[in-house]
Amino acid sequence: MKPSLADIQHAMLKGIMHPGHNIDPLIKNPARDTKDVMLGVYRYAYVSRLREFLANDHEKLSCYMGEAAFATMSKAYVAKYPSDQPNARWYSRHLPEFLAATPPFKKSPELAELALLERALNDAFDAPEAAHKTFDDLAAVPPEDIAQAQFAIHPSARCITVVTNVTGLWSSLRCGEQPPSPYRLDEPQEVLIWRQGSSSRFRLLGKEESMTLAKAQEGLPFGVICEMIAMMDDPDTAAIRAATYLRGWIEAELISDIRLA
Numbered sequence: 001m002k003p004s005l006a007d008i009q010h011a012m013l014k015g016i017m018h019p020g021h022n023i024d025p026l027i028k029n030p031a032r033d034t035k036d037v038m039l040g041v042y043r044y045a046y047v048s049r050l051r052e053f054l055a056n057d058h059e060k061l062s063c064y065m066g067e068a069a070f071a072t073m074s075k076a077y078v079a080k081y082p083s084d085q086p087n088a089r090w091y092s093r094h095l096p097e098f099l100a101a102t103p104p105f106k107k108s109p110e111l112a113e114l115a116l117l118e119r120a121l122n123d124a125f126d127a128p129e130a131a132h133k134t135f136d137d138l139a140a141v142p143p144e145d146i147a148q149a150q151f152a153i154h155p156s157a158r159c160i161t162v163v164t165n166v167t168g169l170w171s172s173l174r175c176g177e178q179p180p181s182p183y184r185l186d187e188p189q190e191v192l193i194w195r196q197g198s199s200s201r202f203r204l205l206g207k208e209e210s211m212t213l214a215k216a217q218e219g220l221p222f223g224v225i226c227e228m229i230a231m232m233d234d235p236d237t238a239a240i241r242a243a244t245y246l247r248g249w250i251e252a253e254l255i256s257d258i259r260l261a
Contacts, residue, residue, distance in 0.1 A: 147223025
């Protein structure tokens with residue numbers, strides 16, 4: 001039975017994506033070179049194009065690794081993760097986990113964390129639109145009700161935990177400077193990533209603010225959050241510390257709604 005056009009297209013695609021798949025019977029003998037050479041052109045173009053997607057999503061990682069090392073890494077990534085999405089935006093989604101688990105890249109943990117940070121910044125940029133509340137909106141809440149206030153955090157916001165100086169590496173690369181030598185932090189660090197206006201941003205969080213933000217995202221009332229803050233440090237300054245965090249979130253356009261429990 002003669003294969004249909006769809007069968008031929010599917011077989012060609014499989015042959016390009018998986019070099020071990022034999023599709024010689026489907027290819028006519030070329031006037032020049034060999035079948036393998038001609039098919040190799042398509043296979044090279046396939047890997048090269050996917051490498052471009054990776055470099056576009058992870059510009060700082062590509063710069064940090066260097067062209068040759070990034071190309072080697074990309075080839076290994078393409079072999080493990082063939083394209084499975086019609087939208088190129090999602091092709092690099094596995095890269096942080098790939099770098100963290102695959103030798104020799106896993107010997108340099110800053111590579112996976114640099115990919116993780118860039119992925120989070122990309123995701124923040126693509127997050128849904130949401131309004132942001134101002135100090136006037138906060139002032140409209142009656143003082144006697146502030147303890148019952150719940151703060152909806154902007155949908156772009158998320159936290160990641162890093163164990164290297166990856167934020168310093170990213171900042172140096174962004175400024176076109178020579179990045180510092182990578183090193184492990186004394187203890188894990190929380191990093192907040194979000195979109196403010198039309199730009200993705202990040203900043204480091206202390207343990208207390210990280211907990212506070214997480215509880216706000218869970219929908220806990222402000223009064224309960226203040227009680228939890230009081231248990232982490234000086235209870236006499238808990239309200240001031242909570243208000244300071246809240247002020248910073250409003251300035252950063254992180255509060256998308258204020259509700260009363």
